[in-house]
Amino acid sequence: QQQVKQSPQSLIVQKGGISIINCAYENTAFDYFPWYQQFPGKGPALLIAIRPDVSEKKEGRFTISFNKSAKQFSLHIMDSQPGDSATYFCAAIKAAGNKLTFGGGTRVLVKP
Amino acid sequence: EPEVTQTPSHQVTQMGQEVILHCVPISNHLYFYWYRQILGQKVEFLVSFYNNEISEKSEIFDDQFSVERPDGSNFTLKIRSTKLEDSAMYFCASSEGVVQPQHFGDGTRLSIL
Numbered sequence: 230q231q232q233v234k235q236s237p238q239s240l241i242v243q244k245g246g247i248s249i250i251n252c253a254y255e256n257t258a259f260d261y262f263p264w265y266q267q268f269p270g271k272g273p274a275l276l277i278a279i280r281p282d283v284s285e286k287k288e289g290r291f292t293i294s295f296n297k298s299a300k301q302f303s304l305h306i307m308d309s310q311p312g313d314s315a316t317y318f319c320a321a322i323k324a325a326g327n328k329l330t331f332g333g334g335t336r337v338l339v340k341p
Numbered sequence: 342e343p344e345v346t347q348t349p350s351h352q353v354t355q356m357g358q359e360v361i362l363h364c365v366p367i368s369n370h371l372y373f374y375w376y377r378q379i380l381g382q383k384v385e386f387l388v389s390f391y392n393n394e395i396s397e398k399s400e401i402f403d404d405q406f407s408v409e410r411p412d413g414s415n416f417t418l419k420i421r422s423t424k425l426e427d428s429a430m431y432f433c434a435s436s437e438g439v440v441q442p443q444h445f446g447d448g449t450r451l452s453i454l
Binding site: 260261272274275323325326327328329331332333334 | 345347372374376382383384385386389391396397399432434436439440442443444445446447448
């Protein structure tokens, strides 16, 4: 029940295309859902986050869609650029908690 | 922009030896964390620390592990007797409060020989 399942494991998209990464969770106690971007040799960097009272959040080319009833959330990267090539992790944290539970990661490659 | 800094970037240690990983969290943050990432796998929570005590720990964080905030700026992870399976990237993170963004350092690659 603590798991966060992420798909796909890898994704290849052309420059200018849309990258879509999906995550699903079981534990309804999760209350905060961040996405992290990780480049090789670097730590995860917070990209964008959402709370379950909001169905969508957009920051620049990055959008999170959240479906509370389905217990699913997704990251859309619009107008994907080669510099977006990285591994993306969804994560979740319980209300009043501080332990991040990560998904398995998606390696995104944007081809020029 | 303030950042979490970790040292060393790479630590090579013989099995059975003690190792201490160092972190300097963001200065106004109150919550501190250690995570690890075995090569090719997902990031796993180890421990969280607040007000000079452990607030939560995972099954991985057994008696061989300990954390300490020896002064006002440093946060350390100690592994007493390292095993081969401790080889991983260890990330330190910090946040202002609970259910707040956690900011990660660039990690220490621990290699156990």
